[in-house]
Amino acid sequence: MTSGSYAAVDLGASSGRVMLGRVEADRLSLREVSRFSYRPAVRDGALRWDAAFLRRSVEEGLRGLDVRSIGIDSWAVDYGLLDASGELLADPVCYRDSRTDGVVEQVLSKVPAAELYDVTGIQILPINTLFQLVADPLAQQASHLLLIPDLVAYWLTGEIGAEHTNASTTQLLDVRTGQWATGLMSRLGIPSALFPPIRRPGSSLGRNVVSVGSHDTASAVYAVPARTDRFGYISCGTWSLVGVELDRPVLSTESLAANFTNEAGVGGTVRYLRNVMGLWLLEESLRVWDLGRDDLLKTAAGLPRRAVIDPNAPEFLPPGDMPARIVDACRRTGQPVPADPPEIVRCILDSLAQAYRDTLLDAQRLSGKEIDVVHIVGGGSQNELLCQLTADACRLPVLAGPVEATALGNLLVQAGIPDPRQLVAATQEVRRYDPSPGQPKVKS
Numbered sequence: 321m322t323s324g325s326y327a328a329v330d331l332g333a334s335s336g337r338v339m340l341g342r343v344e345a346d347r348l349s350l351r352e353v354s355r356f357s358y359r360p361a362v363r364d365g366a367l368r369w370d371a372a373f374l375r376r377s378v379e380e381g382l383r384g385l386d387v388r389s390i391g392i393d394s395w396a397v398d399y400g401l402l403d404a405s406g407e408l409l410a411d412p413v414c415y416r417d418s419r420t421d422g423v424v425e426q427v428l429s430k431v432p433a434a435e436l437y438d439v440t441g442i443q444i445l446p447i448n449t450l451f452q453l454v455a456d457p458l459a460q461q462a463s464h465l466l467l468i469p470d471l472v473a474y475w476l477t478g479e480i481g482a483e484h485t486n487a488s489t490t491q492l493l494d495v496r497t498g499q500w501a502t503g504l505m506s507r508l509g510i511p512s513a514l515f516p517p518i519r520r521p522g523s524s525l526g527r528n529v530v531s532v533g534s535h536d537t538a539s540a541v542y543a544v545p546a547r548t549d550r551f552g553y554i555s556c557g558t559w560s561l562v563g564v565e566l567d568r569p570v571l572s573t574e575s576l577a578a579n580f581t582n583e584a585g586v587g588g589t590v591r592y593l594r595n596v597m598g599l600w601l602l603e604e605s606l607r608v609w610d611l612g613r614d615d616l617l618k619t620a621a622g623l624p625r626r627a628v629i630d631p632n633a634p635e636f637l638p639p640g641d642m643p644a645r646i647v648d649a650c651r652r653t654g655q656p657v658p659a660d661p662p663e664i665v666r667c668i669l670d671s672l673a674q675a676y677r678d679t680l681l682d683a684q685r686l687s688g689k690e691i692d693v694v695h696i697v698g699g700g701s702q703n704e705l706l707c708q709l710t711a712d713a714c715r716l717p718v719l720a721g722p723v724e725a726t727a728l729g730n731l732l733v734q735a736g737i738p739d740p741r742q743l744v745a746a747t748q749e750v751r752r753y754d755p756s757p758g759q760p761k762v763k764s
């Protein structure tokens with residue numbers, strides 16, 4: 321390992337940050353040096369990210385930093401298309417855009433789900449790059465496709481490549497070989513020439529940029545402060561990524577039916593998990609209400625559990641009036657209808673906790689890996705009510721923190737720390753939540 325200062329560029333769904341980290345054999349500290357907010361907006365007929373704003377914000381955030389190297393991570397599946405001269409053809413489209421409506425069915429009529437899963441090991445979600453590309457008219461015109469962190473790395477270095485952990489989320493990577501699934505691409509009319517060579521976390525890109533687990537979830541899982549391998553994790557932000565870490569993928573029919581994914585982790589691990597819609601449900605609701613989050617959470621903590629929705633229902637994916645959609649889902653399923661914002665917040669958190677429990681039970685059943693603790697990392701680890709409800713639902717202790725797992729995982733790869741989880745556990749704040757006494761025993 322190399323002690324020193326490192327920069328982590330961490331781009332989320334609603335804001336990006338440049339973090340400055342100091343890594344030593346027994347110390348790990350982190351400071352935010354710049355934060356910039358953005359939201360995808362409808363332009364030229366689609367919900368798009370503002371590439372020029374992202375580029376400017378990252379470059380300004382990094383200016384003047386004295387660091388050994390820079391690592392970049394972001395959300396998965398979205399991409400920019402470049403022309404032959406290396407210019408973006410258009411602003412990248414956000415995975416929440418409706419262009420993928422109906423595309424899953426269209427693709428599955430050409431390549432059956434079982435085959436798609438056997439080749440890629442990836443859960444079938446309409447957001448996946450594969451479905452976005454089939455719906456993208458520019459795909460036939462472009463010369464290169466770069467996933468968001470690879471696009472930022474290209475702006476900083478001029479190098480093109482596809483980092484492995486994030487490339488796995490496209491559903492166009494062969495889970496066995498770790499290389500692009502070109503046979504699958506040609507059957508779907510996706511030009512394989514778009515895809516640059518795969519690079520692994522830890523490799524150097526030049527100009528001080530080092531390839532990290534560029535999928536934010538891969539970086540977050542790398543920094544889970546687990547002290548044993550019998551743990552489940554919830555990487556909890558806009559999405560909640562819920563699962564276990566494995567040495568090899570699970571590609572069984574049962575696993576496909578349960579829509580579990582085998583995303584690539586740092587260091588050859590497999591992130592066996594399912595996406596749960598996550599704090600998006602809360603964030604979108606808060607945007608409608610314009611009420612204080614802390615007060616709402618405090619009131620919600622004093623309420624009983626009443627209605628529970630399926631957070632993964634497709635109707636919750638697009639932006640818009642989230643409270644109305646939640647109320648409607650409760651009414652349609654014949655449950656008590658939440659009457660005010662605190663009741664809706666309580667419904668969201670109870671629904672997430674139940675989805676976490678179901679997902680962790682499924683992960684154990686399908687993989688054969690047993691867990692006796694649940695780690696919650698990311699922004700959601702600060703939500704005390706959610707952590708307690710998760711401990712109660714899972715009937716397992718929850719260890720919450722670090723909040724900045726993604727940025728830490730990014731730095732730890734750059735520094736080449738031999739035992740990253742041990743360093744995180746020894747240096748970062750982690751809070752424990754035990755299941756409340758007197759709760760009924762969970763049946764799987």
Ligand code: LFR
Pocket residue numbers: 394395396397398415447535536537557558559561595
């Ligand atoms: C989390 C995340 C998830 C991915 C979703 C969409 O930020 O990267 O892992 O499924 O965003 O990209």
